[in-house]
Amino acid sequence: MVRKEMLAMLLAGGEGKRLGVLTKDVAKPAVHFGGKYRIIDFTLSNCAHSGIDTVGVLTQYQPLVLNQYLGIGSPWGLDRRDGGMSVLPPYVKSKGGTWYKGTANAIYQNLGFIDRYDPEYVLIISGDHIYKMDYSLMLEEHKKQQADVTIAVFEVEHKDASRFGIMSTDQHGRITDFQEKPKNPTSNLASMGVYIFSWPVLQQYLIRDEADLGSSNDFGKDVIPAMLADDMKLSAYAFNGYWKDVGTIESLWEANMDLLTDTPQLELNDRDWRIYSVNPNRPAQYVSPQAEVSESLITEGCFIEGAVHHSVVFNGVEIGEDAIVMESVVMPGVKVGAGARIYRSIVGEGAVIEAGVTVGSPDGNKITVVASDDYVGGQTELMEVEQP
Amino acid sequence: MSKQLMGVINLIHEPDELETLTDGRCLATVPFGARYRLIDFTLSSMVNSGISNVAVFAHTKYRSLMDHLGSGHHWDLHHRQSSLFVLPPIADDMSDLRKGDLYHFFQHRDYFMRGQAEYVVVARSHMVCNIDYEDVLRQHIETSADITVVCKRQDEHLSGRARKVRLDERGRVVSMQDHYGRLQSDLVSMEMYIMRKELLLDLVESSLAQGQDHLVRHAIMSRLDTLRIQGYLYEGYLGIINSITSYYRNSMELLKPQVWRELFFKPGPIFTKVKDEPPACYLEGAKTGNSLIANGCVIEGTVINSILFRGVKVNKGAVVRNSIVMQNGEIGIGSALDHVILDKEVHIEAGRDIRGVSDAPFIAGKRKVI
Numbered sequence: 001m002v003r004k005e006m007l008a009m010l011l012a013g014g015e016g017k018r019l020g021v022l023t024k025d026v027a028k029p030a031v032h033f034g035g036k037y038r039i040i041d042f043t044l045s046n047c048a049h050s051g052i053d054t055v056g057v058l059t060q061y062q063p064l065v066l067n068q069y070l071g072i073g074s075p076w077g078l079d080r081r082d083g084g085m086s087v088l089p090p091y092v093k094s095k096g097g098t099w100y101k102g103t104a105n106a107i108y109q110n111l112g113f114i115d116r117y118d119p120e121y122v123l124i125i126s127g128d129h130i131y132k133m134d135y136s137l138m139l140e141e142h143k144k145q146q147a148d149v150t151i152a153v154f155e156v157e158h159k160d161a162s163r164f165g166i167m168s169t170d171q172h173g174r175i176t177d178f179q180e181k182p183k184n185p186t187s188n189l190a191s192m193g194v195y196i197f198s199w200p201v202l203q204q205y206l207i208r209d210e211a212d213l214g215s216s217n218d219f220g221k222d223v224i225p226a227m228l229a230d231d232m233k234l235s236a237y238a239f240n241g242y243w244k245d246v247g248t249i250e251s252l253w254e255a256n257m258d259l260l261t262d263t264p265q266l267e268l269n270d271r272d273w274r275i276y277s278v279n280p281n282r283p284a285q286y287v288s289p290q291a292e293v294s295e296s297l298i299t300e301g302c303f304i305e306g307a308v309h310h311s312v313v314f315n316g317v318e319i320g321e322d323a324i325v326m327e328s329v330v331m332p333g334v335k336v337g338a339g340a341r342i343y344r345s346i347v348g349e350g351a352v353i354e355a356g357v358t359v360g361s362p363d364g365n366k367i368t369v370v371a372s373d374d375y376v377g378g379q380t381e382l383m384e385v386e387q388p
Numbered sequence: 389m390s391k392q393l394m395g396v397i398n399l400i401h402e403p404d405e406l407e408t409l410t411d412g413r414c415l416a417t418v419p420f421g422a423r424y425r426l427i428d429f430t431l432s433s434m435v436n437s438g439i440s441n442v443a444v445f446a447h448t449k450y451r452s453l454m455d456h457l458g459s460g461h462h463w464d465l466h467h468r469q470s471s472l473f474v475l476p477p478i479a480d481d482m483s484d485l486r487k488g489d490l491y492h493f494f495q496h497r498d499y500f501m502r503g504q505a506e507y508v509v510v511a512r513s514h515m516v517c518n519i520d521y522e523d524v525l526r527q528h529i530e531t532s533a534d535i536t537v538v539c540k541r542q543d544e545h546l547s548g549r550a551r552k553v554r555l556d557e558r559g560r561v562v563s564m565q566d567h568y569g570r571l572q573s574d575l576v577s578m579e580m581y582i583m584r585k586e587l588l589l590d591l592v593e594s595s596l597a598q599g600q601d602h603l604v605r606h607a608i609m610s611r612l613d614t615l616r617i618q619g620y621l622y623e624g625y626l627g628i629i630n631s632i633t634s635y636y637r638n639s640m641e642l643l644k645p646q647v648w649r650e651l652f653f654k655p656g657p658i659f660t661k662v663k664d665e666p667p668a669c670y671l672e673g674a675k676t677g678n679s680l681i682a683n684g685c686v687i688e689g690t691v692i693n694s695i696l697f698r699g700v701k702v703n704k705g706a707v708v709r710n711s712i713v714m715q716n717g718e719i720g721i722g723s724a725l726d727h728v729i730l731d732k733e734v735h736i737e738a739g740r741d742i743r744g745v746s747d748a749p750f751i752a753g754k755r756k757v758i
Contacts, residue, residue, distance in 0.1 A: 034666075036666065075664075262671075262672075268666035269665075274664040277664065279662040279663075279664070281657055283422070283652035283653075283658070284421070284422030284681055284695075284696075286645065286679075287676045287677065287678070289678040291676065293676055294670050294671070295672050297666070297668070300667075303648075308670075313667075
């Protein structure tokens with residue numbers, strides 16, 4: 001094997017329970033986002049732009065769609081002779097073998113994979129987050145600080161801090177304290193779930209963590225606190241861009257709506273930082289003479305005859321005459337019948353909305369969800385989620 | 389069945405009379421339909437018909453062709469079991485380039501000999517259609533024809549030029565003339581020929597031996613009596629693109645929903661080189677109607693009856709009507725375009741007013757700044 005300076009381990013086994021019907025058949029990283037992407041495209045594109053050519057993708061929950069989507073990694077430039085993408089599901093060993101028990105255990109079970117490349121550093125990331133980040137800059141900082149582990153952090157509002165893993169640092173950026181979802185946060189630096197470990201340290205702590213039968217085998221809950229307790233050098237790396245965990249219906253809807261502001265914090269149309277994805281190969285979208293489209297993102301293969309305002313519309317969607325789609329996310333292949341109304345909704349892939357039917361409500365703070373491949377007629381009851 | 393058929397896209401002496409659009413590229417790579425190049429239609433049809441071995445006989449100005457086709461990856465032609473060959477002319481001397489296509493077929497005869505397939509389909513790139521060649525081959529075998537030529541019944545050619553064909557009641561070709569010929573027929577040749585590989589190689593050698601070097605004009609048209617040449621009637625959409633007017637008029641045809649639904653989807657999808665452009669972004673104040681819009685566009689102005697390729701930006705107050713704007717074009721604030729074709733990366737500054745007419749659209753060459 002050719003030796004690699006740093007390889008990435010991408011945790012993509014998340015079930016995404018809180019996304020409800022949207023993750024019925026797919027793992028969370030494979031959920032559609034932003035008009036043509038899936039969530040995992042963002043981290044994979046980050047790897048591509050950061051010069052990382054070896055990525056292990058750890059899958060577990062509902063891997064069928066995800067595996068098919070990833071293929072051999074060509075859309076992200078990861079079809080390599082040396083390295084490239086490897087999909088790493090849990091496997092059977094001569095003595096048993098288990099599911100991935102936690103994030104740390106998932107990496108532990110693949111120590112052998114990492115060892116084949118004998119890297120100096122290991123980047124651990126999660127396929128659930130939307131952000132654009134150059135990991136090579138973080139690696140430089142890690143080396144400069146001679147840290148054992150560097151954790152990417154971003155500032156959150158104090159009131160939100162109790163929803164995250166919160167870090168306290170000294171004036172040199174060294175982490176002095178780490179608390180997972182603290183009730184009374186003492187800092188507002190939240191962990192992004194992006195870690196760079198020096199490989200020998202990672203190996204040592206994962207072996208120790210596995211031996212501890214009381215451990216929940218989680219990086220945030222077990223490994224990082226253990227390293228802090230041993231006075232290892234944990235360094236914080238401040239990130240200033242857009243970062244979002246789209247783990248809930250509301251946050252998924254919000255993150256999509258974030259793309260529609262005048263100057264979105266997350267610029268998708270950035271020639272120096274393309275988000276790569278599997279392109280569906282559809283013709284250019286057709287917008288009919290009666291159609292009205294504004295403040296929206298619309299993808300190839302769509303056939304628009306109605307009105308679309310402030311919405312994100314994925315490939316191959318058909319919107320019939322006099323239909324109205326407002327403040328909604330419409331996933332691939334959805335058919336919206338003539339005169340139908342869709343307000344503040346997420347419509348899952350392949351769903352059909354019958355002509356004249358109304359989904360969701362323009363007022364209030366509820367978000368309505370239509371499951372993939374659902375047929376929505378006049379009487380269909382739909383799941384609603386209240387925005388916090 | 390597919391193993392029986394190999395494909396040749398013959399670009400030799402394909403007319404490149406699209407004014408500045410073909411200044412730096414061959415006809416095959418002229419951008420068309422908001423995200424495609426002309427060759428994508430023939431190439432995708434071949435791939436969708438299960439043909440896994442395709443050669444493109446390049447002739448001149450083929451840099452953009454090599455760039456576009458690459459390894460054939462986007463058409464799934466880069467596998468152990470499939471292949472795409474882009475074959476530039478083998479010429480000792482520049483004057484060899486002027487020789488007819490049979491001369492080049494002869495030079496590339498290794499391609500035919502190495503292929504396993506029994507039959508060859510020879511096609512061109514300027515006949516925009518979506519066709520199932522397996523069905524053509526099926527008819528070819530059923531009628532025991534020597535050669536099958538694909539034809540289309542069409543009264544209105546939208547200024548495209550094509551050979552005219554007449555069939556007898558059994559579908560055999562009884563006459564075929566160049567577009568300027570006097571033959572009265574509403575049947576045009578789509579310049580797609582299926583025959584046995586052996587017959588093609590025979591025609592190449594025997595014609596060249598007689599000093600004839602054009603496949604259709606010499607080898608085929610002079611043998612209507614001696615060979616059994618059958619017509620196959622294609623029913624789908626056909627755009628004949630070999631002049632700027634035909635290019636413009638056929639582009640505008642794509643704005644008809646039935647053409648969009650047919651040409652791009654049936655019987656199979658049209659593939660092209662993928663670009664990782666984000667979804668098209670419609671900003672506040674955008675007005676669009678009856679238009680084809682590709683990914684990566686940013687629209688803040690008005691777009692009516694137009695075709696925008698990938699990455700086009702229409703700024704505030706700009707009005708684009710009846711126009712075609714190719715990749716990465718930008719229309720400045722308050723500018724107006726009507727009946728205009730902008731090649732790739734043309735930049736229209738703010739406040740310009742540019743108009744052509746439907747028979748003579750205004751054309752701006754690649755990277756021009758106006």
